[in-house]
Amino acid sequence: MTDTIASPRATEAPTISGSVRGYAERVRGGDMGALPAVFGLVVLCTVFSILRPSFLTPGNFANLLTQGAAITVIAMGLVFVLLLGEIDLSAGFASGVCASVLAILLTEQGLPWYVAVAAAILTGVVIGAALGTVVAKLGIPSFVVTLAAFLGFQGLVLLLVKGGTNISIRDQTIVAIANKYLPPVLGWALLALGVVGYAALQLLRARKRASRGLVADPIALIAARVGALAVLGGVAVYILNLERSRNPAVVSLTGVPIVVPIIVLLLVLGTFVLRRTAYGRHLYAVGGNAEAARRAGINVDRMKISAFVICSGMAAVGGIIAASRASSVDPNTGGSNVLLYAVGAAVIGGTSLFGGKGRVLDAILGGTVVAVIENGMGLMGYSSGVKYVVTGAVLLLAAGVDALSRKRAAATGLR
Amino acid sequence: MTPVLELRGIDKSFGPVQVLHDVDFSVHPGEVTALVGDNGAGKSTLVKCIGGIHAVDSGEYFFDGKTVQINSPRDAAELGIEIVYQDLALCDNLDIVQNMFLGREHRRGIVLDEDTMEEMAARTLESLSVRTVKSIRQHVSSLSGGQRQTVAIAKAVLWNSKVVILDEPTAALGVAQTAQVLELVRRLADQGLAVVLISHNMNDVFAVSDRIAALYLGRMAAQVRTSDVTHAQVVELITSGRSGDLGLTNGVSA
Numbered sequence: 208m209t210d211t212i213a214s215p216r217a218t219e220a221p222t223i224s225g226s227v228r229g230y231a232e233r234v235r236g237g238d239m240g241a242l243p244a245v246f247g248l249v250v251l252c253t254v255f256s257i258l259r260p261s262f263l264t265p266g267n268f269a270n271l272l273t274q275g276a277a278i279t280v281i282a283m284g285l286v287f288v289l290l291l292g293e294i295d296l297s298a299g300f301a302s303g304v305c306a307s308v309l310a311i312l313l314t315e316q317g318l319p320w321y322v323a324v325a326a327a328i329l330t331g332v333v334i335g336a337a338l339g340t341v342v343a344k345l346g347i348p349s350f351v352v353t354l355a356a357f358l359g360f361q362g363l364v365l366l367l368v369k370g371g372t373n374i375s376i377r378d379q380t381i382v383a384i385a386n387k388y389l390p391p392v393l394g395w396a397l398l399a400l401g402v403v404g405y406a407a408l409q410l411l412r413a414r415k416r417a418s419r420g421l422v423a424d425p426i427a428l429i430a431a432r433v434g435a436l437a438v439l440g441g442v443a444v445y446i447l448n449l450e451r452s453r454n455p456a457v458v459s460l461t462g463v464p465i466v467v468p469i470i471v472l473l474l475v476l477g478t479f480v481l482r483r484t485a486y487g488r489h490l491y492a493v494g495g496n497a498e499a500a501r502r503a504g505i506n507v508d509r510m511k512i513s514a515f516v517i518c519s520g521m522a523a524v525g526g527i528i529a530a531s532r533a534s535s536v537d538p539n540t541g542g543s544n545v546l547l548y549a550v551g552a553a554v555i556g557g558t559s560l561f562g563g564k565g566r567v568l569d570a571i572l573g574g575t576v577v578a579v580i581e582n583g584m585g586l587m588g589y590s591s592g593v594k595y596v597v598t599g600a601v602l603l604l605a606a607g608v609d610a611l612s613r614k615r616a617a618a619t620g621l622r
Numbered sequence: 623m624t625p626v627l628e629l630r631g632i633d634k635s636f637g638p639v640q641v642l643h644d645v646d647f648s649v650h651p652g653e654v655t656a657l658v659g660d661n662g663a664g665k666s667t668l669v670k671c672i673g674g675i676h677a678v679d680s681g682e683y684f685f686d687g688k689t690v691q692i693n694s695p696r697d698a699a700e701l702g703i704e705i706v707y708q709d710l711a712l713c714d715n716l717d718i719v720q721n722m723f724l725g726r727e728h729r730r731g732i733v734l735d736e737d738t739m740e741e742m743a744a745r746t747l748e749s750l751s752v753r754t755v756k757s758i759r760q761h762v763s764s765l766s767g768g769q770r771q772t773v774a775i776a777k778a779v780l781w782n783s784k785v786v787i788l789d790e791p792t793a794a795l796g797v798a799q800t801a802q803v804l805e806l807v808r809r810l811a812d813q814g815l816a817v818v819l820i821s822h823n824m825n826d827v828f829a830v831s832d833r834i835a836a837l838y839l840g841r842m843a844a845q846v847r848t849s850d851v852t853h854a855q856v857v858e859l860i861t862s863g864r865s866g867d868l869g870l871t872n873g874v875s876a
């Protein structure tokens with residue numbers, strides 16, 4: 208044990224190379240973070256682009272984003288539950304139940320869209336509160352509780368849509384979410400707002416810390432982060448603003464899908480909650496060591512219930528997006544592989560199944576991987592069967608990386 | 623001098639097993655009280671009752687001379703009682719600052735005030751003359767046993783607490799680190815805090831304590847001034863519950 212290290216304040220001056228070294232150390236120590244997902248995305252996109260040039264068209268890019276949107280949002284909610292080391296297997300069908308509520312209120316009751324949306328999200332909140340209460344107060348493992356709910360909600364969707372009929376959605380606002388696009392100018396404006404806002408936040412934070420004599424991120428690192436965001440976002444907006452209609456004279460098709468800024472907003476909100484609020488800190492604490500959290504005066508039961516509420520609430524949002532994309536709700540909305548894809552997305556993105564480690568961004572990275580596999584293999588003409596097998600293999604791989612990095616972290620004492 | 627913390631007639635059972643029998647215990651400001659006893663005597667259980675981790679079955683709890691109700695860890699913390707548990711209870715996935723402020727984070731509005739917390743944590747570690755960590759932003763999982771112990775102690779003294787209880791803080795430490803922790807214990811008491819130190823090491827106990835309380839099979843065998851007893855007497859109290867006219871007679875306090 209070496210106990211002769213500098214006083215806490217006099218840490219080495221932060222530099223770019225220092226940050227890079229720190230990152231490399233963490234990766235070697237088992238904290239792979241977003242690395243596997245980013246690596247996987249690059250490989251998958253390269254392979255699909257070579258094998259199927261149509262993969263790399265603006266039309267397919269826009270399609271891919273709306274295709275992955277619902278699963279990504281459900282995965283974002285799952286991150287909160289996974290952070291506690293719990294699981295919600297019912298999130299898929301919960302989204303189906305909420306989508307059914309939406310469709311019934313819109314189409315059968317003729318209520319305005321905002322009432323239907325509020326009711327759908329409220330349904331999700333109630334579902335989450337019920338699940339969380341059973342898990343926290345009765346102490347039944349969440350795996351069992353939500354497996355029961357998985358079956359129950361599947362039945363509930365069938366009952367709601369009256370045994371297999373399909374309720375179509377004609378409300379223009381709801382349909383627009385996953386089927387309409389921002390005017391190109393607005394896309395650029397939102398991106399500019401995002402980049403400038405991000406840069407301002409980072410700079411202000413660094414200035415404030417430096418003025419108090421605390422270790423601050425070097426300007427070069429901030430510039431690199433902001434630059435990366437600007438370039439990636441710029442390329443995406445540029446491609447999405449290209450004309451992708453086969454017949455532009457008849458109907459023009461350009462712009463960022465409306466669902467994209469919605470997801471970015473949820474990302475910012477979720478990241479803020481997890482990183483900048485005491486509530487988020489306590490979620491990590493309960494996931495890392497529930498007994499320590501309890502001794503610190505944190506109400507562990509309340510944390511569990513709230514995480515399930517957020518998860519099912521986000522599932523409701525996912526259900527609304529799925530209903531929008533299909534312009535209808537049927538007994539299979541939120542069914543089949545939705546839940547497994549969503550759990551897969553979170554885990555592939557780097558959220559741990561063992562609790563205590565995860566970010567909302569993971570859901571987006573992993574959701575994109577899942578969407579790319581689904582989309583690319585579809586373009587190559589593979590059947591659903593093959594797609595399931597491949598996605599299953601990728602999920603297993605991601606869970607394996609998670610377990611191995613934990614082992615490695617335990618061995619090196621890092622995490 | 624009135625004790626800052628006093629327990630009277632504490633009983634505590636886990637199911638059918640009664641672990642604490644009619645325990646009296648008092649702690650004085652500016653003093654180190656050593657709590658000794660064999661493994662399983664009930665030391666950690668007593669400490670957890672004080673900290674609000676376990677609810678007592680019966681008994682009275684006085685703080686600054688007034689009866690108080692302790693129903694949760696938060697109640698104890700609000701009185702100014704800080705406990706470094708034997709099993710440390712740190713979150714491996716959080717960094718040092720995050721652990722030190724867990725459950726009592728500083729915020730501005732709803733946003734965490736990381737800078738203030740970082741400054742206060744650094745100042746506390748410095749005031750304890752801790753030079754053992756590379757960065758106070760490193761995860762606790764990357765710390766050695768001694769470093770974790772230091773973080774746990776720093777967490778306890780961060781809060782202008784009145785009573786600090788350390789449950790076997792030196793059990794996993796080397797010679798040099800043990801000396802450091804004992805020095806720290808003495809310094810806290812000299813600053814006017816009431817310190818409770820649980821230890822099996824008689825040399826350590828006699829080196830730093832002002833009073834010794836000996837638990838025997840869940841009963842308080844004796845609570846004496848350290849200067850009034852010898853090593854041998856304390857060992858006898860620990861192993862048989864009595865020593866001469868000190869200790870239990872037929873399982874009841876003399």
Ligand SMILES: Nc1ncnc2c1ncn2[C@@H]1O[C@H](COP(=O)(O)OP(=O)(O)O)[C@@H](O)[C@H]1O
Nearest residue numbers: 636639641659660661662663664665666667668
């Ligand atoms: N949570 C618990 N449930 C049941 N029995 C317990 C619990 N905690 C401690 N005990 C029992 O209480 C007795 C005293 O334990 P403890 O207070 O840890 O002793 P010490 O710290 O003095 O070694 C032991 O017999 C132990 O098995």
Ligand SMILES: [Mg+2]
Nearest residue numbers: 665666667708
């Ligand atoms: Mg003990």
